[in-house]
Amino acid sequence: MRRELVHFSDPILRTPTWHVTGEDIKDLVEDMRGRVDVRRCVGIAANQLGSNLRVCVVALSSGIEVMVNPAIVSASEETEPADEGCLSFDKVQVTVYRPVSVTVRWEDEKQEAMHEQTFTGFDARVVQHEIDHLDGVVMTDRVSRSVRRRLQAQGKA
Numbered sequence: 001m002r003r004e005l006v007h008f009s010d011p012i013l014r015t016p017t018w019h020v021t022g023e024d025i026k027d028l029v030e031d032m033r034g035r036v037d038v039r040r041c042v043g044i045a046a047n048q049l050g051s052n053l054r055v056c057v058v059a060l061s062s063g064i065e066v067m068v069n070p071a072i073v074s075a076s077e078e079t080e081p082a083d084e085g086c087l088s089f090d091k092v093q094v095t096v097y098r099p100v101s102v103t104v105r106w107e108d109e110k111q112e113a114m115h116e117q118t119f120t121g122f123d124a125r126v127v128q129h130e131i132d133h134l135d136g137v138v139m140t141d142r143v144s145r146s147v148r149r150r151l152q153a154q155g156k157a
């Protein structure tokens with residue numbers, strides 16, 4: 001089943017997702033995986049497709065990874081800025097400061113194995129952007145109030 005992509009104004013994007021505890025996510029994961037690729041879309045969170053489950057799919061330098069119940073275990077104090085876009089926002093790019101590296105723990109899509117890995121640079125940014133989604137946070141929550149106001153005035157946030 002191909003789900004409808006959720007727009008930035010949808011309240012589901014501002015709602016923290018639920019911990020997955022054995023729900024059947026196979027179809028959801030297939031739909032998500034089909035939209036992620038290194039060139040155009042480096043990540044998607046389940047609530048962007050209208051699901052309230054804590055699942056994201058990311059395209060990392062090591063390949064595509066399905067993360068179930070991902071959580072940031074630790075983050076570097078050092079942050080850096082970079083431009084980000086988002087599938088749920090139409091042609092919006094904002095500069096977001098994020099920790100340079102994060103350690104993330106997650107379960108695989110079968111919920112059989114637990115993984116923990118430290119990501120840096122672009123990979124760290126992608127994972128943080130998607131985990132933000134799963135916590136009900138979008139990229140425009142992480143910019144200054146003046147930038148957000150300008151986007152809102154343009155109807156883009």
Ligand SMILES: [Zn+2]
Pocket residue numbers: 085086087088129133
């Ligand atoms: Zn996004």
